[in-house]
Amino acid sequence: MTEPAPGIELRLQLRRTNFALDVALSLPAQGVAVVFGPSGSGKSTLLRAIAGLEPAARGELRIGGETWQDAHVRLPPHRRRAGVVFQHAALLPHLSVHDNLRYGWRRAGAPTSVMQEWIDKLALGPLLARPPATLSGGERQRVALGRALVCQPRWLLLDEPLSALDAERRAEILPYLEAIRRETRIPLLYVTHAVEEATRLADHLVLLEAGRVRIAGPALEVLNRSDLPLALRDDAASVIEASVLGHDGHGLLRLDTPAGTLHAHGPAHPAGTRVRLRVQARDVSVALSAHADTSVLNIVPAVLQALSPLPNGQLQLQLQAGGLPLLARVSHQSALRLQLREGLAVWAQIKSVALLV
Incomplete structure (x- = not known):
């Protein structure tokens, strides 16, 4: 060896x-x-x-x-x-x-x-x-x-x-x-x-x-x-490694991740190419059910692991989606209306995925 x-x-x-x-x-x-x-x-x-x-x-x-x-x-x-x-x-x-x-x-x-x-x-x-x-x-x-x-x-x-x-x-x-x-x-x-x-x-x-x-x-x-200063920045994000599944010809990639298939705009990489994604907390919202009548393409099941207050009055949610860590940010009012709590099954709605080639 x-x-x-x-x-x-x-x-x-x-x-x-x-x-x-x-x-x-x-x-x-x-x-x-x-x-x-x-x-x-x-x-x-x-x-x-x-x-x-x-x-x-x-x-x-x-x-x-x-x-x-x-x-x-x-x-x-x-x-x-x-x-x-x-x-x-x-x-x-x-x-x-x-x-x-x-x-x-x-x-x-x-x-x-x-x-x-x-x-x-x-x-x-x-x-x-x-x-x-x-x-x-x-x-x-x-x-x-x-x-x-x-x-x-x-x-x-x-x-x-x-x-x-x-x-x-x-x-x-x-x-x-x-x-x-x-x-x-x-x-x-x-x-x-x-x-x-x-x-x-x-x-x-x-x-x-x-x-x-x-x-x-x-x-x-x-x-x-989630316990480091990076997670408290305005641009706090989760970083994900993914594999390219395909490309639709209009600039949209299909990506295989531990959380399931995600879509992101980017160059037409060959299938199998390994890429890195950055999902900002401010681009992730949560719902109690999956909605089909939405323009959001990336909706994955997740479990809410923790809620932490932020200095700006919002709450930061720590999610696990298929073993993949995600961050989301919501208002206190939204957390009360949805009765968010640790261990709750939710749907993470990812509005934008940054493809880091």
Whole structure:
């Protein structure tokens, strides 16, 4: 039997006048680990400490059995083989795109084939002769990704790489990030405060608060925890993995989920494609019987497990639908009229399903 690849183990501390970072984590050596949290929680500081860019950071860091830092070893940044992409691409303005790529590639001593591989995968060919000043924000970030990847990094570190982009440019970059996750064995550490990015990309999710780990674990488990701050946000949602059953030709997918068949608008993926869905609590209502005379397509049987008051005067309902956790939000008046209580069998009416490709 093949032994699993060694994972990533870290324990890093950094103390400043008004802030202390103290993080211990065990992460998989493949897939995307998303570090999520509010501004000031220490996300970027943690990433910089991993990259060796925080000289005052102390502790241990091992990836795949290789020690980058401990009481006796402290590899400088250029020897850690960590590819780093920041919020702003920081390309060398006097060099063309091609020469920006070559700059990192030559220093790393990577094979020629690696350069061409990432030029092709990131669709950089048409940009190679252009200077960075002529690129869009999305194009600059693609070049920054390529510059990091042609160095054959052991770990790819991304510090809010989409936060400076508009929605159209973010949508342009996300498929490339998903392709990196899908087609390579390079682990990614992805820092963000955007729940949409965390929901779409994360295999493993780390919730950071005030320089410490609040919780870390498989992404869907953490995202669907009802006792965490994510569940209290205005955009609180359940995250579901599903398999494509078919497409109606009008932009509507049929999806197989543990709760039954759901419908969502999205691209015509082939049958069997695994996708991730995000169902916001504000888009879920409940009824005591199933109604056929409604425009709502997604109506599934569920059991009400808990009712919790929210600061805005509403109630948040925790539902189980075929073993699938769902959140719903209703008014106190609706809860009284329907006599909602724990253990009650209801029908969850899902008005909108966001397909996260």
